[in-house]
Amino acid sequence: MTALPQRIGVIGGGRMGAGIAHAFLMAGATVAVVEQNATAAAQARDRILDAVAGSVERGAVAPDPERLLVTVTWEALSGAGLVVEAVPELADLKREALRRAEDLLEPDAVLATNTSSLSVDALAEALERPGAFLGMHFFNPVPASALVEVVDGTATSPNALQAVTGWVRALGKTAVVVRDSPGFASSRLGVLLGLEAIRMVEEGVATPEDIDAAMTLGYKHPVGPLRLTDIVGLDVRLDIAEYLARELGPRFEPPALLRSMVAEGMLGRKAGRGFYLWPSEPR
Ligand SMILES: NC(=O)c1ccc[n+]([C@@H]2O[C@H](COP(=O)([O-])OP(=O)(O)OC[C@H]3O[C@@H](n4cnc5c(N)ncnc54)[C@H](O)[C@@H]3O)[C@@H](O)[C@H]2O)c1
Incomplete structure (x- = not known):
């Protein structure tokens, strides 16, 4: 198995950055997280330490606290x-x-973005060494998600790609390699299924419960496409569908029902109602 680099840097310790930092810490690396200000750094540190405490409660060995640095000083990234x-x-x-x-x-270090939708090639234009740059699309919540989409940019070197897929395995996750293209693999397929399910509700083909049951029981999906749309947020799904319709064509055109539900504030779990009622606060 490819050994992880001893030192990892993470820029931004929000929901995803904290999860990514936690994953590398638990796998034995020393992690420096750079935040935009002291308040955000303190919040990021708490988020990471909470996640570490959760892992330790579940039986993991506690990492040496010295291996985590959360800071506003960018120089902490050097040597990663x-x-x-x-x-x-x-x-x-x-x-x-x-x-x-x-x-x-250093020239041999790899730089990755966790973007969920932006073009890796477009981001690479800012860089001097685009060969050492690629996408590492972690999923939320990071500890519970077994997948990392590794996004291979036009300029990404085979060495960087190979190193990163090995590091994903060292984290105990599975890497899928996707050419830089709109929606990568996960959003492109997942959103299309969700949109078709919404069109089926619109056409009165079946209820949301029955459409979801067809996928969970018939196809063994862990969550049905309409319940998943509620969890992600209908507004988030609408934005992605509009972007994919622009980039990939009319098969991603959002159904009228999705637009009207968003306009009425039926945004899914966070709003208490979407295709389902969500009476309690999300955890
Ligand atoms: N939330 C998800 O479900 C999810 C899933 C996969 C990928 N992503 C992608 O991950 C990225 C981060 O999303 P998130 O949900 O963690 O966002 P978030 O808002 O929770 O976290 C972003 C963090 O970046 C910090 N930040 C902002 N500007 C900064 C700067 N100039 N320097 C350093 N830190 C800065 C903020 O203080 C914040 O802590 C986005 O590109 C998003 O598309 C999100």
Whole structure:
């Protein structure tokens, strides 16, 4: 198995960055997380330590606290063999963060983005060494998700790709390699299934419960496509569908029912109602 680099950097310690930092810490690496200010750094640290405490409760060995640094000082990234960027999904913000990290890294270090939708090639334009750059699309919540989509940019070197797929395995996860393309593999297929399920509700083919049961019982999906749409958020799904319709064509055109539910505030679990009623607060 490929050994992880001894030192890992993570830019942005929010929901995903904290999960990524936790994964590398538990796998034995020393992790430096860079945040935008002291308040965000303190929150990121708490998030990571909570996740570590959860793992230890479940029987994992506690990592040496010295192996985690959460800081606002970007120089903490220097010496890392891999840096994963996990700042919000804004192309300019990501470009700036990636460029700043690249300046601090050795030429053989790998730089990755956790973007869930942006083009890896477009982000690579900001970089001097695009061969050492690729996408590492972790899923939420990171500890419970076995998959990492590794997004292979046009300029990504075979060495970087091979190293990263090995590191994903060292984390105990499975890597799928996807060419840089809209929606990668997961969103492209998952969103299409969700949109077709919504069209079936619209046409009165079956109830949401029965459509979901057809997929959970008949196809062994862990969650039906409409319940999953509620969990993700109908507004989030609408944004992705509009983007994929622009990039890939009309088969991703959002159904009228999705638009009207979003307009009425039926956004799914976070709003208490979507295709289902969600009476209690989400955990
Ligand atoms: N949330 C998900 O389900 C999910 C799943 C897969 C991928 N992603 C992707 O992961 C990335 C992060 O998403 P998230 O949900 O963790 O967001 P988030 O808002 O929870 O976290 C972003 C973090 O980045 C920090 N940040 C902002 N600007 C920064 C800067 N200039 N330098 C350093 N840190 C900065 C913020 O303080 C925050 O802690 C996005 O690209 C998103 O598309 C999200």
